[in-house]
Amino acid sequence: MTALVVIDTNIYISAIFWEGKPRQVVDLGRDEKITILTSAAIEKEIAEKLKTKFNLDKNEISKILADFSTFTRLVHAANRIRAVPDDPDYDKIIECAVSGKADYIVSGDRHLLKLEEYAGITILNASDFLLKIRLQDIEQISLNPSLTKE
16 A cells, blocks of 8 residues: 655645655656645645746646646545644645545645644655655565565
């Protein structure tokens, strides 16, 4: 079973435009090594940022969101949650994670990272998440030697 992960908007934006840890996290979803959960509110924020901060037109934004939809699972965030008092814009990330029963939230936002955990969901930056996922893969292989045999 793959980990269920919610990625905040800044991680998505970084993955679109630059190499690095955020791109590696998104690529894990693209390669089906993790399941990335998203919501309409997260997708709306991605579209808004791509338009206002990067001046992308509607067609470019639609292509990017269509690409994301090929490897993300859309979650209906059922309940309003107030978990990030310092930055309520990030409540949508928590709402998606709780509704989707996520294992992790990956974020670069200090307000979210300060929480460390919410309702059993671990909140990590991209580097720490990648390290944790790699360590879990190593543990699975060492616990199940048949995974290394061809």
